[in-house]
Amino acid sequence: MTTPYEALLLLSFGGPECREDVLPFLEHVLRGKPVPRERMLEVAEHYYHFGGVSPINDQCRQLLAALSTELRTAGRHLPLYWGNRNWHPFLADTVRQMAQDGVRRALAFVPSAYSSYSGCRQYREDIERARAAVGVTAPTIDKLRPFFNHPRLIAAFTARVREALTRIPTARSVSTLLLFTAHSIPTAMANGCDYERQLRETMALIRQQVGPLAAELAFQSRSGPPSQPWLEPDVLDCLRTIHAAGRYTDVVIVPVGFMSDHMEVLYDLDYEAGQLCRDLGLHLVRAGTPGTHPEFVAMVRELIEERVEGTSPHCVGSLGPRPHVCPVDCCPAGRPAGMGQSSQGRDERRATSDE
Secondary structure, three states, X not given: OOOOOOOXXXXXXXXXXXXXXXXXXXXXXXXXXXXXXXXXXXXXXXXXXXXXXXXXXXXXXXXXXXXXXXXXXXXXXXXXXXXXXXXXXXXHHHHHHXXXXXXXXXXXXXOOOOOOHHHHHHHHHHHHHHHHHHOXXXXXXEEOOXXXXXXXXXXXXXXXXXXXXXXXXXXXXXXXXXXXXXXXXXXXXXXXXXXXXXXXXXXXXXXXHHOOOEEEEEEEOOOOOOOOOEOOOEHHHHHHHHXXXXXXXXXXXXXXXXXXXXXXXXXXXXXXHHHHHHHHOOEEEEOOOOOOOHHHHHHHHHHHHHHHHOOOOOOOOOOOOOOOOOOOOOOOOOOOOOOOOOOOOOOOOOOOOOO
């Protein structure tokens, strides 16, 4: 079959790559939002802690290189493009380049596995805005489906968890807890999609492969006023509860909501959760994200083949595959009035996200 698609677009959030990028990046993310500058400067310190560099762009470059090899080996000759929502290379610039290169129809892969407004529908809106900015020559771009229960995603996470468990003495396995984490979203948004249900399904599928270890799900990186309810429990609160119960000596954090090492993984988990566990006397190991694990890269190829060849979707578990084409009214934003406004207090720990 001759493929109707002429390119693959990797679509990501974007992030700064040096100290000088941090403030312009945050100003771009927060444009139009009434967030006080002092709050933005506070968030900037999270990036400065890591030299002003978010890992997300380099992760995209590594994934592009791995995908190039994977597709070429499989005999699929799709040119690869990369565009970001919030930093260079900006999505509109990439779509413009695709048009100049004569691309008429492309697939888009977003490294976000779950159904939600911020993780799926918003990226489709980004694509349409970029196409509108380019004009009539812009290619049609179809986003690949969510893949939370793809067997290769489960295999990649399982491999990362098993590697993390090797850093815990076997004698302490009975007192080890798997703590799965994902980006929190407003409950109003969560009520309009299957985000939490899909997270729990992915968590259960990984546990089936790893073995009978105790596990919990927590959320991280919430933003917005404390008056607006978000999915809980917060990962730091959960760690305090785990310590207070006195049952566990070791915790393996599994960032199941993240496909690569974003700033939230480095700052919220490696730094903040790591510091808290040292203070509490809990031994913490953070499992890796899928990144460029061979199973994850092969999964992207299979998602492409599903769309190009019309093969049956690959999935495991009980929820079944998400459709290739989402309904126009799926995953509403669910934003109450005032969403995005800043307020003081630990509950608003993020003015931005590089998810």
